[in-house]
Amino acid sequence: MNYEFSHIGIPTTEEKAWDGFYEPGKIHYTAFDKDEYNIEWVKFDTDSPMPELIRTIPHVAYFVDNMEDALQGKDILVDTFSPGEGVRVAFIKHNGAPVEFMEIKDA
Known part of the structure; x- marks a missing residue:
């Protein structure tokens, strides 16, 4: 299996200039590909269904x-x-620790 580094995601409770919101997971996020160090900031709504581990510990993707x-x-x-x-x-x-896998398919 080939794993190519994508980004690191860091949970926060601070407000940022959010680039998007994933409604089913109730996750606000910044675009990691716009950050020079590939950092994605993530903030979870209080009623987010995501596991605590993802809501509280940084992940590598x-x-x-x-x-x-x-x-x-x-x-x-x-x-x-x-x-x-x-x-x-x-x-x-x-x-x-949480680890994220991303599969990208060209349209």
């Missing part, structure tokens, strides 16, 4: 070629979902 292969045998924290067209995301728990 990797691009993967095939989500199903990447998740094989892993401790899945959040099953695969699509936050936008052509993008699939899932979170695993690795040594007590």
Whole structure:
């Protein structure tokens, strides 16, 4: 499996210049690809259904070629979902920390 670094996501309770909001997860986020260090800030609404681990611990994210292969045998924290067209995301728990996998398909 090839893991290519994408970004680091840092939970915050502070207000930022949010680039988007993912309604099902109730997550506000900044665009990591606009940050020189690939940092994504994430803020969760109080009623967010996301696991506490993701809401409180920074995560590292990797691009993967095939989500199903990447998740094989892993401790899945959040099953695969699509936050936008052509993008699939899932979170695993690795040594007590959240790790995000992102699969990008060209339209």
